[in-house]
Every structure is written in C-alpha cells, then in structure tokens.
Amino acid sequence: MANTLPLFGSAPAAMGLKETLIPRYGVRLVRESQVLYDNKKISVAADICGICNTIGLPDLPHEELHVFFLNTKNYITGTQLVSRGTLNASLIHPREVFRGAILANAYSIVMVHNHPSGNPEPSNADKTVTKQIRSSADIIGIELLDHVIIGSNGNHFSFRQEGLFN
Numbered sequence: 001m002a003n004t005l006p007l008f009g010s011a012p013a014a015m016g017l018k019e020t021l022i023p024r025y026g027v028r029l030v031r032e033s034q035v036l037y038d039n040k041k042i043s044v045a046a047d048i049c050g051i052c053n054t055i056g057l058p059d060l061p062h063e064e065l066h067v068f069f070l071n072t073k074n075y076i077t078g079t080q081l082v083s084r085g086t087l088n089a090s091l092i093h094p095r096e097v098f099r100g101a102i103l104a105n106a107y108s109i110v111m112v113h114n115h116p117s118g119n120p121e122p123s124n125a126d127k128t129v130t131k132q133i134r135s136s137a138d139i140i141g142i143e144l145l146d147h148v149i150i151g152s153n154g155n156h157f158s159f160r161q162e163g164l165f166n
Helices: 045-054 094-103 124-140
Strands: 064-070 076-084 108-114 143-150 156-158
Touching (some): 094 108, 094 124, 108 124, 124 143
Antiparallel strands (some): 064 076, 064 108, 143 156
C-alpha cells in the first residue's frame, strides 16, 4: 500500500509517503494557418469538396483526414488535419476527431479524407470508422453531418448523400 495514494483520510506525508508534484496543464486552441474561401454555408458534400480542392487534398500521394468544424448555421468556423496516413490507410480514432471540435466549440463536424487511388468508393474500414465516429458523436453531442471521401477529377463519395446515415 506504500505506493498508492489514499482516496480518503490522512495526507500523504502523514502516511509516510513522499510528496508528489502533480503537473497542471492548460489546453488551448492555436491557429496554425488560414485558408481563404467564399464563406458560404455548407449544404452538400460538393461545398466541402471545393474547399478540399483549394487545399490540394485530391492531389496528395497519401491519405489525410481533415475535420471541418461548423457552427449552428453550418458555416465553417475552422478545420484540422487529424491524420496523415499512407498510400491506402490512415489511422482514425474518435479521440483525435473530436479533440479540436470540442476546443473550437463546434456544433457539428464534417469528416473528409482522400483516396490517392482516385476511386472515392468507401472501403469496409471507412464504413466501420464512420459508424464508430457517429456513435461517438451521439455521446459527445457534436453532430457528424457527413463523411466525404475525395477522389480524383472532382469525384467524391458522401455517406449522407448515399443514404448511409439513415
């Protein structure tokens, strides 16, 4: 019991334990850069695709997952690169997807990732992670409006528009 801290009762020093320094952390949202766009409301997946074209997402040789933060009127308030992967895979976990959204006080989010192959059809892993993120969104209270996969030549796949969110 010498290595454990008591939940209740006497102070650590009174129990013969050494004093311990506990770090205190601050959490801040830091703007790293900006992207210029025409500030229109996000209504359909094509609206997000236009912004993704601006940042060069379709042309990358590796997968990247970006999350767009939206306010209550579906205007973008920010974006975050959540994961940079390989040619055909990117690690995605709800913890990373929602970290920035919580700090940015987002009402909802849109997840977007690219397929360097050019084919925007979702893999089984894409479908599984989207289901996991949707479940997490319900718990956290930040709506996942869509998961969009960007292909080449302006092709994209929207989970919402394809009826996979119903």
